Amino acid sequence: MSAVSAASTGPQALSVPAGEAPLGDLACPEPADRPDLWPTTARRTGDGELEIGGRAVSAILKQAPAPVYVMDEADFRGRAATWAATMAEEFWEGYGMRGGGAFYAGKAFLTTRVARIALEEGLGIDTASRVELAVGLAALKGDDDAPDFPPSRLGLHGNGKTEAEVGVALAHRLGHVVIDSPEEIDHAVAAVRRLRTEGIYAPDERAALMVRLTTGIHAGGHEFISTAHEDQKFGLSIHSGAARAAIDAIIAAPELELRGLHSHIGSQIADPAGFEAAAEAVLRLRHEVAADTGWLCPEIDLGGGLGIAYTGADAPAPSPATLARALAGVVRRVCEELGDEPPYVSVEPGRSIAGPSQVTLYTVTGLKRVELGEGTARLYVSVDGGMSDNLRPALYGAAYTALVANRLPDPQAGLVRSRVVGKHCESGDIVVRDVDLPADLAIGDVLAVPATGAYGRSMAMNYNLFTRPGVAWVREGEQGWVLRPETVEDLLRLEG
Ligand SMILES: *Cc1c(COP(=O)(O)O)cnc(C)c1O
Numbered sequence: 001m002s003a004v005s006a007a008s009t010g011p012q013a014l015s016v017p018a019g020e021a022p023l024g025d026l027a028c029p030e031p032a033d034r035p036d037l038w039p040t041t042a043r044r045t046g047d048g049e050l051e052i053g054g055r056a057v058s059a060i061l062k063q064a065p066a067p068v069y070v071m072d073e074a075d076f077r078g079r080a081a082t083w084a085a086t087m088a089e090e091f092w093e094g095y096g097m098r099g100g101g102a103f104y105a106g107k108a109f110l111t112t113r114v115a116r117i118a119l120e121e122g123l124g125i126d127t128a129s130r131v132e133l134a135v136g137l138a139a140l141k142g143d144d145d146a147p148d149f150p151p152s153r154l155g156l157h158g159n160g161k162t163e164a165e166v167g168v169a170l171a172h173r174l175g176h177v178v179i180d181s182p183e184e185i186d187h188a189v190a191a192v193r194r195l196r197t198e199g200i201y202a203p204d205e206r207a208a209l210m211v212r213l214t215t216g217i218h219a220g221g222h223e224f225i226s227t228a229h230e231d232q233k234f235g236l237s238i239h240s241g242a243a244r245a246a247i248d249a250i251i252a253a254p255e256l257e258l259r260g261l262h263s264h265i266g267s268q269i270a271d272p273a274g275f276e277a278a279a280e281a282v283l284r285l286r287h288e289v290a291a292d293t294g295w296l297c298p299e300i301d302l303g304g305g306l307g308i309a310y311t312g313a314d315a316p317a318p319s320p321a322t323l324a325r326a327l328a329g330v331v332r333r334v335c336e337e338l339g340d341e342p343p344y345v346s347v348e349p350g351r352s353i354a355g356p357s358q359v360t361l362y363t364v365t366g367l368k369r370v371e372l373g374e375g376t377a378r379l380y381v382s383v384d385g386g387m388s389d390n391l392r393p394a395l396y397g398a399a400y401t402a403l404v405a406n407r408l409p410d411p412q413a414g415l416v417r418s419r420v421v422g423k424h425c426e427s428g429d430i431v432v433r434d435v436d437l438p439a440d441l442a443i444g445d446v447l448a449v450p451a452t453g454a455y456g457r458s459m460a461m462n463y464n465l466f467t468r469p470g471v472a473w474v475r476e477g478e479q480g481w482v483l484r485p486e487t488v489e490d491l492l493r494l495e496g
Contacts, residue, residue: 016417017376020434023415027436028403028450029312036316037309037401037450039072039357041474048408050448053474057361057405057446063479064472066363066446067385069457071482073475076114076357076453077121079320080104083349084122086321090328091345097328098298098344103155103176105304105350106132108454109358111471111482115139118353119149124175126155126348130165137172151175155348157212159233167191170207171200176301176346178210178262180234182242185209185249185256192255208259209250210301211236213243215281219266219274219305226277234264238285247285251293258295260343261286264303267351270317272326275302279327283334286343296340302327304348308355310451311401320352351454358453358471360389361405362431364445365423379418381437383447386422387429388466390452391459394428402432405448409438420447424464457483465491 016023031042031050042052049056053072060070083102091100103124106115110132115125116139127133133156142148155176156169166187169177179185188207195201214235217226229239236243250256263278282300290296307317327345335342366382392398402420416439420432431449460468470485 015374015376017372017378018374020417023417023436025436026401026417026434027312027415028401030403034309034312034316036356037312039075039359039450040078041072041074042359042450044408050403050405052359053479054477055474055479057448060472060474060479061361061446064470064481064485066361067383067389067469068485069358069360069389069452069469069471071358071453071471071473073117073357073473076353077117079353079357080118080121080123083320083347083353086319086324087345087347088122090321090324091331091342095328096342097331098342100324100328100345100347103301103346103348104353105348106136107458108350108354109456109458109471110135112139113473113482114354119153120146123353124153124155124346126157126176126350128157130168133165133168161187163187163190167194171195173207176210176259176262177207178212178301179246179250180212180236182246182249185246185253189253189255196255206255206257208257210260210262210299211243211246211250211258212262212264213238213282213285215263215265215278217263217265217274217278217281219269219271221268221307222270224265224269224271224274224277238281243285244289247289248293251289251295258289258297260297260299260301262301262303264348265305267305268307269305270307270315272318272323275305275323276326276330278302279330280334283331283338283340283343287338287340290340297343299344299346301346301348304350304352306349306352308352308451308454311399313399317352320349323347353454355451355454358451358456360385360449360452360456360469362402362420362447362449364441364443364447367441367443377417379416379437379441381418381420381441381447382423383420383431384423385466385469386424386431387426388422388424388463389460389469390431390449390456391461392455393430393433394426395459397433399434400432400449400451401435402437402447402449404438404441404445406446410440413438413440415439416441420449424466426463462486462491467491 031038087100091097103126104118151172152175230237362383368380415436418437422429467486471482
C-alpha cells in the first residue's frame with residue numbers, strides 16, 4: 001500500500017492515508033463555487049474574510065464570540081417564501097387543483113422569531129412537542145404593526161401524545177392535529193366532550209384530525225424502498241389495516257372529523273420518486289375510504305424530508321419547485337384515474353428551509369498531527385465546540401465540511417488531510433470527519449461549518465457541561481441574537 005502523494009509542500013506537508021481520496025478532493029467549496037452549500041449572502045470580502053448578511057466574521061465574532069451559529073435571516077426568509085409560493089402555484093385552483101401550502105417543521109430549528117418569520121412568509125408551523133407548540137402559539141401573536149395569525153396555521157405531530165397534549169391542540173383548533181395511534185383518537189374524543197361541556201366548542205362542533213400513515217415507503221438519500229412491513233414507532237400501517245381502523249373510528253365518532261391523511265417517508269431525500277410513490281399510496285387509500293364510507297377527505301400532507309447538500313461531495317439538492325411539480329403531477333394523474341376531486345396538498349419541509357441558513361463558527365484551539373504509518377498522517381484540529389452543538393456526526397455519521405473563514409489561505413501553503421474534532425470526552429466527538437484544510441492552519445483561525453441550521457442548535461445539549469451556543473442573526477450589515485448563548489448561571493440555576 002503506498003500513500004497517495006501529497007500536493008502540499010513545506011515542513012507541515014502530510015501525505016494522505018492510503019485508500020483515501022486524493023488531497024484536494026475534500027477541500028470545502030467556497031461560496032462562489034457552491035452557493036447551495038452556503039447562506040445566500042455568504043461571500044468573501046475584499047480582505048478575504050467570509051462575510052454573511054453583510055458582516056465579516058470578525059465583526060460577527062466581536063459581538064457573538066465563537067462557538068456560535070450564525071443565521072442569515074434573508075436566506076431563511078427566502079427559502080420559506082419559496083416553499084409557500086411553489087406549493088401555492090403548483091396546486092393552484094386555476095390549474096384544476098384545490099390549493100397547496102407548506103408547514104415549516106419547527107423541530108429543525110424553532111424560536112418565536114423564527115416561527116414568526118415562517119408565518120410572515122406564508123408557511124404554517126408544525127410542532128412535535130408541548131414546548132414547540134407553546135412557541136408556535138406565542139409566535140401567532142402580533143403587535144401594533146403586525147397582525148395576529150390564526151391557530152389554523154399550526155400543526156401538532158408526535159407519537160405517544162397524551163390526553164393533555166391532544167386537548168391543548170384541539171382547544172386551540174390547530175390546522176393539523178396528526179393522530180399517530182388509536183389511543184390518541186380516544187384522547188381526542190374525550191377532549192371534544194370536555195370542550196363541549198366547557199362551552200369552548202359548540203355542542204355539535206367536531207375536531208378535525210389527520211391520520212399519520214405508514215405507506216411502506218421509506219426514503220433517504222437517492223433510493224427509496226417499499227415494503228409491506230412496518231417496523232417503526234411512527235404512523236399507522238396501511239398494509240396491516242391499522243390505518244384503516246383508525247380512519248373508520250374517526251369517521252364514525254360524532255366528536256371527530258377526518259380532515260386528511262398524512263405521510264412522512266424519511267429525511268435527507270434527494271430524489272422525488274419516493275415522495276411520488278407515497279403520494280400515490282395515500283391517494284389510493286383516500287379513494288378506498290371514500291368508496292366505502294362516502295367521505296372523501298379534503299386534504300393530504302406528504303411530510304418533509306427534502307435533502308440539502310452538506311459537503312462538496314453532495315450533488316446540489318432538487319429545488320422545492322422540482323418536488324412540488326412532481327407531487328402535482330402524481331396528484332393530477334391519480335385523481336383523474338380514480339375520478340376523485342383532488343385534495344388540498346401540504347408538505348412539511350424543515351431541513352431544506354433552516355439547514356442552509358446557518359453556519360457554525362468555531363475557533364481552532366488545537367492542532368495535533370497523528371502519524372498513521374508509511375509516511376502518512378492526519379491533522380486533528382480541535383475547535384471550541386463539538387458534539388454538544390452538532391450531534392449529527394456522532395448520532396448517525398453525518399458528513400460536514402469546514403472552511404477557514406477569517407482569511408484566505410496562503411496559496412503556497414498547500415493542504416493537509418484533516419479531521420475537525422470537538423472538546424468532549426468521547427472519541428466519536430467529530431465535527432468534520434474528513435476535510436482538506438490549508439497546511440498553514442493556526443490556532444486562533446476561525447472555521448465555518450456550513451449547513452448547520454437544521455438539527456444543529458435544536459439537538460444541542462450540555463455534555464461535559466458545555467453551555468449551548470447562541471444563534472446570531474445577521475441581515476444587511478446588522479446583527480442580534482435569535483437565541484442568546486446559554487451561560488454557566490443558566491445551568492447552575494437548574495440545580496436543586
Ligand atoms: C422531521 C419531520 C419533518 C421535517 O423533515 P425534514 O427532513 O427536516 O424536512 C416533517 N414532518 C414530519 C412528520 C417529521 O417527523
